[in-house]
Amino acid sequence: MAMKPTDPFRRPIFLDLLRIRFPVGAWASILHRITGILLILAIPASLFLMAYSARSAAHFRQTAAWLENGWVELVLALVLGAVTHHLLAGVRILLMDAGIGLALPAARRTAWGSLVLAGLAVVGALILFWAYPGGAHVP
Numbered sequence: 275m276a277m278k279p280t281d282p283f284r285r286p287i288f289l290d291l292l293r294i295r296f297p298v299g300a301w302a303s304i305l306h307r308i309t310g311i312l313l314i315l316a317i318p319a320s321l322f323l324m325a326y327s328a329r330s331a332a333h334f335r336q337t338a339a340w341l342e343n344g345w346v347e348l349v350l351a352l353v354l355g356a357v358t359h360h361l362l363a364g365v366r367i368l369l370m371d372a373g374i375g376l377a378l379p380a381a382r383r384t385a386w387g388s389l390v391l392a393g394l395a396v397v398g399a400l401i402l403f404w405a406y407p408g409g410a411h412v413p
Contacts, residue, residue, distance in 0.1 A: 302385035305392075306363035309356040316353055342407065351399035359392030 296304070327337035340346065366384045369375050375384055 298385045299381055302363050302388050309360040312356050347403040351396050354399045355392045355396035358395040359388055362388035
């Protein structure tokens with residue numbers, strides 16, 4: 275017996291997500307959710323580092339030395355990009371909820387804007403880390 279297309283018990287269709295071409299608004303929305311999760315995961319590490327560095331001058335110097343590692347600087351730059359994108363995409367969503375920027379051209383521009391500015395934040399942070407190595411200048 276053949277199943278009708280409207281049959282509610284038919285098998286699900288497999289979607290190849292790698293072949294679907296998402297619009298820029300979808301990418302901005304997906305990355306907004308991902309950056310939110312990353313920022314929630316970064317909170318415990320940030321609190322630990324702040325508490326550890328506040329114990330004494332020696333602990334502060336040790337934390338500053340650890341933060342000068344190139345890999346840590348890359349992670350910090352990515353977290354800054356995540357904060358930037360999450361903030362801008364969140365404001366974009368709030369404005370759209372208020373009825374501002376709902377037209378497709380405006381929605382595309384604001385989505386591109388949040389993505390580009392987040393990328394610029396990452397690049398800018400990496401340039402600053404490279405231009406000012408050991409930026410804490412702990413005595």
